[in-house]
Every structure is written in C-alpha cells, then in structure tokens.
Amino acid sequence: MTDHSKHPSNLSFKFSRENILAFSLILPSLILVFITYLYPAIFTFIISFAEYDIVRLKIKKFIQFKNFEFLINNSFFTSAVLRTIYFGLLICLFTSIFSFLIALLLNEKFIGKAFLRVMIVLPWAVPSVVSGVLWGQMFHADTGFLNALFYQLGVISSYKIWLADPLIALHIIAIAEIWKAIPFMTLFFLSGLQSLPSEAFEAAAVDGANVFQRFFYILFPLMLPIVIPLFLIQFVLAMKSFDTIFVLTRGGPGGGTTTLNYFIYQEAFETFNLGRASAAAYVLLIITLAVVLIPSISRYVVKIFWGNK
Amino acid sequence: MRTNLLLKKFFIYVFAFIVFLIMFFPLYGLILTSIQPENIIRSRNLSFFPKEIIFSHFAEVLKPDHISNLYVGMKNSLIISILTSFLCLILGFPAAYSLSRLNLPAKNIILGSLISIYFLPTILFVIPLFVILVSYQLDDTILSLAVPYTAFILPFVIWILKSFIDKLPIEVEEAAKIDGCSTFQILFYIIFPLLRPGIIAAFIFAFILSWVEFLTPLIFTNNLKISTVALGLFRSTIDIKIGQQAAAAIITLIPVTILMIFFQQYITKVVLTGSNK
Numbered sequence A: 001m002t003d004h005s006k007h008p009s010n011l012s013f014k015f016s017r018e019n020i021l022a023f024s025l026i027l028p029s030l031i032l033v034f035i036t037y038l039y040p041a042i043f044t045f046i047i048s049f050a051e052y053d054i055v056r057l058k059i060k061k062f063i064q065f066k067n068f069e070f071l072i073n074n075s076f077f078t079s080a081v082l083r084t085i086y087f088g089l090l091i092c093l094f095t096s097i098f099s100f101l102i103a104l105l106l107n108e109k110f111i112g113k114a115f116l117r118v119m120i121v122l123p124w125a126v127p128s129v130v131s132g133v134l135w136g137q138m139f140h141a142d143t144g145f146l147n148a149l150f151y152q153l154g155v156i157s158s159y160k161i162w163l164a165d166p167l168i169a170l171h172i173i174a175i176a177e178i179w180k181a182i183p184f185m186t187l188f189f190l191s192g193l194q195s196l197p198s199e200a201f202e203a204a205a206v207d208g209a210n211v212f213q214r215f216f217y218i219l220f221p222l223m224l225p226i227v228i229p230l231f232l233i234q235f236v237l238a239m240k241s242f243d244t245i246f247v248l249t250r251g252g253p254g255g256g257t258t259t260l261n262y263f264i265y266q267e268a269f270e271t272f273n274l275g276r277a278s279a280a281a282y283v284l285l286i287i288t289l290a291v292v293l294i295p296s297i298s299r300y301v302v303k304i305f306w307g308n309k
Numbered sequence B: 001m002r003t004n005l006l007l008k009k010f011f012i013y014v015f016a017f018i019v020f021l022i023m024f025f026p027l028y029g030l031i032l033t034s035i036q037p038e039n040i041i042r043s044r045n046l047s048f049f050p051k052e053i054i055f056s057h058f059a060e061v062l063k064p065d066h067i068s069n070l071y072v073g074m075k076n077s078l079i080i081s082i083l084t085s086f087l088c089l090i091l092g093f094p095a096a097y098s099l100s101r102l103n104l105p106a107k108n109i110i111l112g113s114l115i116s117i118y119f120l121p122t123i124l125f126v127i128p129l130f131v132i133l134v135s136y137q138l139d140d141t142i143l144s145l146a147v148p149y150t151a152f153i154l155p156f157v158i159w160i161l162k163s164f165i166d167k168l169p170i171e172v173e174e175a176a177k178i179d180g181c182s183t184f185q186i187l188f189y190i191i192f193p194l195l196r197p198g199i200i201a202a203f204i205f206a207f208i209l210s211w212v213e214f215l216t217p218l219i220f221t222n223n224l225k226i227s228t229v230a231l232g233l234f235r236s237t238i239d240i241k242i243g244q245q246a247a248a249a250i251i252t253l254i255p256v257t258i259l260m261i262f263f264q265q266y267i268t269k270v271v272l273t274g275s276n277k
Helices: A002-047 A066-073 A075-106 A113-125 A128-138 A145-153 A166-194 A198-206 A211-240 A243-248 A260-269 A274-306 B002-035 B056-062 B070-101 B107-118 B123-135 B142-167 B170-178 B183-194 B196-211 B215-220 B229-236 B242-275
Strands: A050-053 A058-062
Touching: A002 A050, A002 A274, A002 B070, A002 B107, A002 B123, A002 B142, A050 A274, A066 A075, A066 A274, A075 A113, A075 A166, A075 A211, A075 A260, A075 A274, A075 B002, A113 A166, A113 B002, A113 B242, A128 A145, A128 A166, A128 A243, A128 B002, A128 B229, A128 B242, A145 B002, A166 A211, A166 A243, A166 B002, A166 B242, A198 A211, A211 A260, A211 A274, A243 A260, A243 B229, A260 A274, A260 B123, A274 B123, B002 B056, B002 B242, B056 B070, B056 B242, B070 B107, B070 B142, B070 B183, B070 B196, B070 B229, B070 B242, B107 B142, B123 B142, B123 B215, B142 B196, B142 B215, B142 B242, B170 B183, B183 B196, B196 B242, B215 B229, B229 B242
Parallel strands: none
Antiparallel strands: A050 A058
8 A cells, every 4th residue: 555655656756857857948949939929919919909009109099899890891801801812722722733743743763853853842942032023023014034935926915014913913923922832842742652552552553443543542532631731731821921922012903912911011010000900910810720720620521531541 | 565654754754844944944034134134134035045144233233332232131141040040959959859758748739839830920920029129129130030030930940850859769868868868968969969960951941941031020120220131132122123133132042042952852851751750
C-alpha cells in the first residue's frame, strides 16, 4: 500500500520537472508570438465596436454594432467579400490543377529535371512586389510583352489597356498569384506522389486499367487527403494577398480588384477609419476560420465515402 | 510497346518545355526590359531576342539619389532579414526540441495553434501594432520590423525544425543522457550539429520570408526614415521609366535567387520532411 502510493507521487514529480523544462524552452517563443498576435487580436476586436480617434490614438466612443451594420449595408463591402471568395477559389483551383500536373511531370524521369525544378521553385522566392511589377510589365498598355505577342500574331488589332478593365484586371492579379503559388504546392504534391504505394498502380496495370482509369480510380482518391488541405491553405493564402493588388491596380479600376484584405487596408490606412477596418478584419477572420475548419469536416466525409483504407 | 514508350517520352519533353516557358517567360521579359534601351522597349516591333544590350538602367538605379533608394534598401533589408532569421532560430530551436522530444503538456494544441496563427490575415494584427508603435514612437526603426517579422515567421520555423528533429535517431540522445549530459548539453553538442540541414533550411525560409515582406514595412515605416528593398522597388513604380523599374526588380531578386539556386535541395527537403510523417 505504501509502495503503491509512493510510486505515483515519485513519477509525477519526475514528470513535472521535465514539464517545467519543456515549458521553459518553448516559453520565449510563445510569449513573443502570443503578445504579437493575441494583444492585437483583442485590440482589434474591441475597436471593431468603437469609433477610434487616429490623431489622439484613443477610443472616441463605443457604438455597438454600428461598424458591422455599416459594412453589411455597404454594397462596396459585400461585393468585396464576394469578389474575395471568387478570387480565392479561382486561385486555389487553378494552382491545384497546374501544380498537380507539374508534380506528375516531375515524378517522371527526364533529362534536365533538376534544372526545371529550380525554375519551378524560383517564383516562390520572388517578392510579390517584384511579381507585381513583372506582371504589370507583361500586361503593360504600351510596352507589354503580351500586347507585342498578340499584336504580332494578329490576335489583337491594337494595343490593349489590360488593367483598365476591372474584370480583366482581377484575373491578371489572379494569374500573378497563381504563378507565385505554383512552386510550393507542386513540391507538396510531388512529395505526396512519391509516398504513394507503387503496388496499386502495378496491379491496376496488370488488370488492364488504362491511364485515365488509373488516374481517376487510384491516383486521385489516394492523393485526396493531400489535395484537400493544400487546396484550403491556398484559399486562405489567396484571401490574404495584398502586395500584387497594391502594386498592380491599388484596388481599382472602380474598386473592381478590391478584395476584402485590400478593403481593410484602405479603411485603416487611407480613410483612417480604424473601427470599421477592424470590423471588416473580423469578417475576414471569420471567413478564414470557416475555411480552416473545412478539413476536419471533409476528413469526416472522406472517411465515410472512402473509408476502410 | 516501344512506340508507346517513345510517345510518352515525347509528351514528357513537350510538357516540360511548356512548363518551363510558362514559369520562366515572365522573368525573361523582366530581364529583357532591364537590359534594353527605353525607346526599344516602347516600340511596337518588340523582339523577344535583344539586339542591343545596355546596363545603364542598373547603373541609374544604384545611384544613391535614385527614387527607389535601393542601396539603403538593400542594406536595411539584409540587416532585418539576417536579424529576423537569427531571432527565429534562437527562439525556435529550443521550442522545436521541446515540442519534438520533451514531455510537454498539450503539445498538439500548442503546435496546432502556432501553425494556424500563420494562416490568419496579417492585417488583423497590423492595425493595433501600428497604433502601439506610433504611440511609443517606435515606428520607422529596424526593430519595429524585425520583431514583428520574427513573430510572423517563428511558427513556421518551429514547424520546420520540429519535423527535422523528429527524423533524428533518438538513440544518440538516450546514450548521451545515460552518460550524464544535461538537456542543454544535448541540445547544443548533439542535436545542433546533427540538425545542420534543418537549421540551414529554416534560416533560408526565414530570410526569404522577411526579404519579401511588403505590407508590414509599408505601414510601419510611414515616415520613410528607413526603407526596405520591397518598398524601394515599389517606389520605383511611381516613376514611369520602365527599364529602371525592371532593373530595380532584378536587383531585388538577386539575393533570394542565389539562395534558391544554391540551397534548393534544402527547400525541397523541408517539404519532404514536413509532409512524410
């Protein structure tokens, strides 16, 4: 009995010492990260219900849900939300498709593969300001390479001002974002492909399944647990995009490229309405969290449909 | 069967070439713009192979009184990026070890919340940080950029280091523990040397991520006392000289490109180590 009671207390003492050590090693990081994130998050939350005086840096007065009410009744805001979702979907859909195809390519053996891989990874390190400048020049109204190319091929009869059309401008920004997002996703898809069991494909080939059957019935379902989280991460990152928009169009023309993130920036640092900007930031946060929560739901769905692995 | 194989090879090379064109053409266009005279860039019979190569755009951009102020920007960005990377490693290495090997309560919750923070919209945190910095007159300093960058990038660095430590054989540490090494000795004499690829990879990631940061310096340096390359480059877009703009963009790209080409294997390793659990 004495032995029995002594043993656990001894054990818990040992545990707690290691716990303290473990905790003290991670504490500095936690303090830095949570102070830099948590305090601002609370601050933003509070002033989303207030009017903030940017000159005196003080809360002027609390106005309850007025900021949110204003946003919901503002068609500029609601269209920015819808645009952000469209923009995010566009980017993650095309990035996933291209990255998947490129990963399939890099999974094969061919001469010059190492070189091509460097070329594919490179856009990731390109600062998004540079990629903004770069795509701005590609689609430049009088010097752009695409203008020159299409003009010389006879596709267009005169040089086009691409960025003057809101819808085209939005898609140009999406192209710039996709170009930058491809490298990382490709690498993740590639590592996913390399971890797949090759027996399944060999067995299917022996059974006479053609390339498309092997793709849709074996490769795709096996890759789905990798595809879904990456797809969502890309969606979240696309909603965060700011630099390319800032460099290329500054949200214009006519607000046609104002995503939610850019809307918040404008409210906060152009019209200096911090309360309204904070309210909009929380709307963005809620959308982001909703997207982040999808994996656990989808994992559940995947388990139901493709379960018993 | 043989023709089938040949056909497959043919398709692979065609596809590889198309991918190369799509990924590289925009950069090629940028290079072309930076080395040709302005009047040729603006002419309608633009050629995709340069006839006349000049470097005056680069010389112009690097002059100290140029609008983009690239010299100062480069210097500041280098200082900030290196400082950020070191801070990330110093804070992240013990944290990653603790998460990977020690008996830390609520380990998964801590790691999960750290990583999910990375995906939250930056703008949410930038507004109050701006208010704090301005009210204590800390804006427009190197530290006002390096410290927030560290907080933004640290979760990612911890994740990278943790997945590398997870792959190390635990036997070495156990042997050292039996021989009487303290945790700090294990950390610095055993794990640190073994972890070199992970340290390099984390350093490169932190460096590149702070090098490319734009929104934070844009807001935190509102009096323009200090400038980073990204900001300098952005300022060059106000000017209409497109050749200089391209030259500035290429100069901004040089350090990260060198890192990418020399250390590309480490970047790939991060993905491979991180995803193959």
